[in-house]
Amino acid sequence: MNRSGPQGEDDELAEINSEVSNCRKCPLYLSRKKAVPGEGNPRAEVMLIGEAPGRVEDETGRPFVGAAGKLLDELLHEIGVDRGNLYITNVVKCRPPNNRDPTEEEINACKPYLIRQIAVVRPRKIITLGRHSTRVILSLNGLGFSELAKVRGKVFKVNIAGVNADVYPTYHPAAALYNPSVRNLIKEDLAKAFNASKGGSSILDYLNG
Ligand code: URA
Structure with missing residues (x-):
């Protein structure tokens, strides 16, 4: 699952992490305890992108170490995926007070960090968790959608910072905490993305490109 490649990803990610940790580009730095840049395999084939850190x-x-993260870990375990092989991050790197939705100002201030992370890790698959993450990633390629339910389970080809990736939108794990049917759908979407990365492209349902 790991790709060999030029050294330097670690240093570049460390530089991004340091900038995120000291970031004051939006007001969230005033209320955060710690910024949450992201973590994982710097050469991951699959990047998971959530919304924003919780408490x-x-x-x-x-990232993803609270209740939603534990559920995500459970799902990854059930489909036989080792979290250590992935790169996991969020659209917004600092917690919005009371876990409110991130604002457009916050998303736009933070977006360059996400684009740089994609440029360094160069994932072949991006799994977007929830509507904010899906909207931000698809909109980078001029794609839009009305409801997450209409795009989850489908696959979109994007090019972000010169990186070609297949995007797999799915629900946010927090939405599955008390909803077994959403849990099953996320598991199905994750399994589809990971099977595809093992060469099972026949199950892909390409909408774009
Ligand atoms: N929800 C997210 O979107 N990201 C996290 O890191 C945790 C919860």
């Missing part, structure tokens, strides 16, 4: 992430500086 536990804000305290630890790590």
Whole structure:
């Protein structure tokens, strides 16, 4: 699953992490405890992108380690995927107060960090968790959607910062905490993305390109 490649990704990600940790580009720096830049394999084939850190992430500086993260870990375990092989990050790197939705100002201030992370890791697959992440990633290629339900389970080809990737939109794991049917759909979408990365392209349903 890991790709060999030129060295330097670690340094470049470390530089992004340091900039994120000291970032004051939007007002969220005033209320955050810790910024949450992202973590994982610098040469991951698959990047998971969530919305923004929650309370536990804000305290630890790590993405997806609270309740939604535990559910995500469970799903990855059930489909036989090792989280350590992935790169996991969020659209917005600092916690919005009371876990409110991130604002456009916050998303736009933070977006360059996400684009740089994609440029360094060069994932072949991007799994967007939830509507904010899906909207931001698809809009970078001029794609839009009305409801997440209409695009989840489908695959979109994008080029971001020169990186060609297949995007797999799915629901946010927080939406599955008390909803077993959403849990099943996320599991199905994750399995589809990971099977495709093992060469199972016949199951792909390409909408674009
Ligand atoms: N929800 C997210 O979108 N990201 C996290 O890191 C945790 C919860």
